[in-house]
Amino acid sequence: MESNVISVGQIYKNNYNADKAAILFKDERITYACLDDHVIAFANFLKGKGLEKGDKVILDAGNSPEFVYTYLGTVRNGAVIIPVNPMLTLTEMKFIAADAEAKYIVIHEGVLQKQGFTEETLGEALGVRVITLGEATLAEIAAAPRDDFDLITDSSEVSTFLYTSGTTGQPKAAMLSHANLIANAWQCNVGLETKVEDILMCVLPMFHVFAFTTCILQPLFRGGTSAVVEAFQPKLVISELLTKDVTIFLGVPAMYMVLVEAGKQNIVFPKLYKCVCGGASLPVEIYRLVREINHLPIIEGYGLTEASPASAFNPPSRDPKPGSIGQVLADMEYIIADENDEEVPLGEVGELLLRGPNVMLGYYNNPEATAEALKGGWLHTGDLAKKDEDDYIFIVDRKKDMVCVAGLNVYPREVEEVLYKHPKIKDAAVIGVEDKLRGEAVIAYIVLKEGETVEHHKEIIRWLKTQLAAYKIPRRIEIVDDLPRNSTGKILKRLLKEQAE
DSSP, X not given: OOOXXXXXXXXXXXXXXXXXXXXXXXXXXXXXXXXXXXXXXXXXXXXXXXXXXXXXXXXXXXXXXXHHHXXXXXXXXXXXXXXXXXXXXXXXXXXXXXXXXXXXXXXXXXXXXHTTOOHHXXXXXXXXXXXXXXXXXXXXXXXXXXXXXXXXXXXTSEEEEEEOOOSSSSOOEEEEEHHHHHHHHHHHHHHHTOOTTOEEEEOSOTTSHHHIXXXXXXXXXXXXXXXXXXXXXXXXXXXXXXXXXXXXXXXXXXXXXXXXXXXXXXXOOTTOOEEEEOSSOOOHHHHHHIIIIIOOOEEEEEEOGXXXXXXXXXXXXXXXXXXXXXXXXXXXXXXXXXXXXXXXXXXXXXXXXXXXXXXXXXXXXXXXXXXXHTGGGOEEXXXXXXXXXXXXXXXXXXXXXXXXXXXXXXXXXXXXXXXXXXXXXXEXXXXXXXXXXXXXXXXXXXXXXXXXXXXXXXXXXXXXXXXXXXXGSOSEEXXXXXXXXXXXXXXXXXXXXXXXX
């Protein structure tokens, strides 16, 4: 890996071109020189507020240039940044503030107002000092000194805490070093074969590591451009794709139906030549629609918070394998392992284990969970996978999501892929619930396409019987208006299980 920097706070200086656009936001064209000036100003402002090396800083803001400035300016002070979802409740925020031992929160004025707090009441509730990103603060930052400094001297120092989604128990803070994130930005450049002239759309929420690494850090490291969009609104996304000359769109599976619908209306994006999908498994049917209607390739990838996050992509210069996450990224190793962490034979299913420079240092103040996750020097992903003779990896399902019906393993993703092929089904999720006779039973939740109706769920079951073995057929099919998702589009199967029980 070729890198001229050891701190994430200066990642954009790896390929520095002062006059080139680093960020496009609404009507703003922010050059690399302007970005540098803003980051230095934010770093000095925070230092003036008493921020010291090792302090933990919560960042609570939506997609904006100020998010980037705060992030990079914070870590230049040697502090640890903790990006959070602006939709978190006060109870969730209290847990993070206490668990991370945070001293500060930088919060956008709009988020503060939406939550119904003042600086004083929020600070008292969380036990932290509050810095609100509003007009007064931004004016103070603009007047801050421009002393160019960076307190990071060792790239192995922690730069970021990222809280896992907490699908089982309380969320944990994955500790990512400067080296982890810089390495992953480089790995994404190599894996996605990006070019310096590329303009990548960042419409995914920046607080999520998939967005920040692939849509922000990656182009900044490469010397490219990020077109930042505040939120995912279909008309806005289509407009930005057209007016900002976006060349690479990065999204989660649910977002791609917007491109499909635009294609059906003969809307063409002349500069767009590559799409990247992450955050959740891409249904093969959506992959097919984008290829056939938009004539665009979707590069499916794979990652997890603990790996900064990108770990695999389908190589763009080779024929993709639908349903595969591709090959592991440069400088990474992997094995498909059994319960004893021994590699299984080619084509057999086992847990995907990873190691490489992008893998986290561990979980903050949680040595037991760290030892379990990094046992034997391998990151245990919890994902069941298999590989083929070309070293392409196929995720079969989450280890915890696998359903055991009368001793036979059922992988929900396999059933979901079949459901997506049904002409009336728009969305699907499959879970397992306890069953006294067979151990577990399969239940499917489906969302119908607009205008479609099903007289009885048995209609779907009869169709499934022509596609799947009997033990894989859902015992029950629930037709719902929509499926619960998190901010990155991943279906919250935990909520469906609670509902089913």
